[in-house]
Amino acid sequence: MSKAPIPTYDICSLSMGRPASDDILVARFSDYLAAHQDIHFPHRHSFYHLAFFTAGSGSHTIDFERFPVKAGQLYFMIPGQVHSWFFTGDIEGYVMNVSAGFFNAFLQDDAYVERFPFFSGVSREGVVQLPEEKMTPVVRLFEAMLAEMPGAEIYSLDMLRLLVLEMFIQVSRAGSQDEKKEVAPHNYVLLRNFRKLVEQHYMQLRLPKEYAALLYVTPNYLNAFCRHMLGKSAGEIIRDRVLLEAKRLLINADISIAAVAYQLNFADNSYFTKFFKKYEGITPEEFRKNIS
Known part of the structure; x- marks a missing residue:
């Protein structure tokens, strides 16, 4: 590792x-x-x-x-x-x-x-x-x-x-x-803007309604749009970006699990571990062992 x-x-x-x-x-x-x-x-x-x-x-x-x-x-x-x-x-x-x-x-x-x-x-x-x-x-x-x-x-x-x-x-x-299938111009702009906002704010903003407000659309519309374009809800896209950054941080063995949780703006290490295991099926510690 x-x-x-x-x-x-x-x-x-x-x-x-x-x-x-x-x-x-x-x-x-x-x-x-x-x-x-x-x-x-x-x-x-x-x-x-x-x-x-x-x-x-x-x-x-x-x-x-x-x-x-x-x-x-x-x-x-x-x-x-x-x-x-x-x-x-x-x-x-x-x-x-x-x-x-x-x-x-x-x-x-x-x-x-x-x-x-x-x-x-x-x-x-x-x-x-x-x-x-x-x-x-x-x-x-x-x-x-x-x-x-x-x-x-x-x-x-x-x-x-x-x-x-x-x-x-x-x-x-x-x-x-x-x-x-070429993306329609207005759909392309909305998708690109949503993904850019997620990239900029995923550590602080975790709810689809927060991004919907920034995009001047309703949360229901944003979720339906994401499912149509990507086959996933807006919440899943936000969550996947958080998980990806968690993995990128976990590969560095010098950073403790608690420090990773803090960097990702989780309330505590326990909440981060539960979140990671729920969606990855393994704990952060097990993830580290698997990539070693």
Whole structure:
């Protein structure tokens, strides 16, 4: 188990050579692993991170949810998510690290990429399995990105932006039927705002009615909306965010259970333990033992 806080890497700390920009890195997965052999332990990024597997086996974990490695699989992560991996055999594919501001000079809407369902920050929504016939076009896009990475050609950064956005759109189109449904603009705005409010206030605000007031909707409407969009009530979404942060804190063995409860604004350690066990099925102490 980690004996220190989960490390957070910035995009420059994981650069390889002299890229065309400090805002983006695209590399072959095998080369990335060879250059960064020490980052398979749990860690976070301050940037968007994605990987595309074309061959290999093993597993990778995003926010404590484990996924088997499969050819044709992509995983997308937003800044702040925790992940680790355990690969077996040779891993082939591509990796991309891109800053939140990479598209700002190109798009009027600086939150445009958040529209893609795989950038929701929810682990399962960030893992996409491409059908075999859809792999080749995505491979071609990554190869084109690699060719632009040295920045030798004029407008290389703009071409990279175009290629990355095309890849996002192609992956969205190749997803499940539910993923292919574009969210209506007004629903997208409400969902994005709710999730951002939860991210900002989950330690203090735990009731759906508190978020409904901030969003100028009724609690009943917010719950019905969340069930329609995400299959969960607003209360479940808030609770899941609290549980996720509890797990992120518990992985640090130097922080006591009581200190975790305090940081998460629980009245006492006993209440936190009951809350955690009710929804996770195990106590915080048992969770720590399981991840050691």
